[in-house]
Amino acid sequence: MRGRSLPILLAMALAAPALADSMMPAAEYANTQLPDAAQEAEASALMHTLRCLVCQGQSIADSDAEMAGDMRALVRTRIAAGEKPEHIRAWLIERYGNWVSYAPPVEPVTWPLWAAPVALVGFGWLLARGRFRRRRG
Amino acid sequence: MASGLISPTDTQITSKMIGKPVPAFTLAAAVPERPGLSSAALAQGKPRLLNVFASWCIPCIAEAPVLMELKRRGVVIEGVAIRDRPQDLQQFLKRNGNPYASIGADPQSSVQFALGSSGVPESFVVDGKGIIRHQHIGDIRPEHIPGILAAIEAAR
Numbered sequence: 001m002r003g004r005s006l007p008i009l010l011a012m013a014l015a016a017p018a019l020a021d022s023m024m025p026a027a028e029y030a031n032t033q034l035p036d037a038a039q040e041a042e043a044s045a046l047m048h049t050l051r052c053l054v055c056q057g058q059s060i061a062d063s064d065a066e067m068a069g070d071m072r073a074l075v076r077t078r079i080a081a082g083e084k085p086e087h088i089r090a091w092l093i094e095r096y097g098n099w100v101s102y103a104p105p106v107e108p109v110t111w112p113l114w115a116a117p118v119a120l121v122g123f124g125w126l127l128a129r130g131r132f133r134r135r136r137g
Numbered sequence: 138m139a140s141g142l143i144s145p146t147d148t149q150i151t152s153k154m155i156g157k158p159v160p161a162f163t164l165a166a167a168v169p170e171r172p173g174l175s176s177a178a179l180a181q182g183k184p185r186l187l188n189v190f191a192s193w194c195i196p197c198i199a200e201a202p203v204l205m206e207l208k209r210r211g212v213v214i215e216g217v218a219i220r221d222r223p224q225d226l227q228q229f230l231k232r233n234g235n236p237y238a239s240i241g242a243d244p245q246s247s248v249q250f251a252l253g254s255s256g257v258p259e260s261f262v263v264d265g266k267g268i269i270r271h272q273h274i275g276d277i278r279p280e281h282i283p284g285i286l287a288a289i290e291a292a293r
Contacts, residue, residue, distance in 0.1 A: 021193065022191060022193045022219070022220035022221065023193060023222055023225055024220040024221070024222060024244060027244075027245045053150060053255035053256070054255065054256060056148060066220065067246060067255070067256075070220075070245050070246040070247070070250070071246075071250065073245055074245070074247060074250060092250070094153060094154075095152060095153055095154055095250065095251070095252070095253030096150055096152070096153065096253055096255065097150075097151075097153050099150060100150075
């Protein structure tokens, strides 16, 4: 038993993981801030609200994926060229749908999302009013 | 959460560019043996298969023989190589075959983003006017050949 498991353990220890990453270095602006602090702040705010395409629970600002790095480079390059953040967001939504943005738009499909807090506060107010009335009586 | 476990949501992100023209781009040649690729070359009257791939992409190796078969059946295949170095790409093509009429180098995935593609490999059927007609996410397997040929035929 022991004699047989040793080569397997050795193989497991020596096996290199199959990397799904390229050999190219990261894009210039993937991990480098823009020299202009105001522009970097704009880019950073946008990057925190854009979803990484390959690591779907993370924003591109938080992700180490190569593709997220390329998306950060795209955002920073365009901001540096004077493009407005909302224009860049719209450009990405045109390609990937609303899915790519963490800022939900106000449109018919999302109205329950925006109406729910108002409805819940209203319901809570009614509930509280009922309770206080009973106590007084 | 339970419903998510029973039927997980589809995590594929389809491009919203289907039915729209290929965004304007010009890419330099990724290897000396093939010319580079521009969006203008995709609007020359004949439908084409635009294949987004990379030498470091493992499913692309599985897809390579299927692309060779599509080429044999008369499909014109244009390549966009994502984040690739010429020497790696040459080795990949030597080992797996070269079905491409042209290969553009996309070192920062910018054309990939412009196409609404979110991974490698992905393929787009582009009609003779340069309109994107069909997207195939993931490697094209032998069982997908009829579907791809039909999409090419429909784009004529």
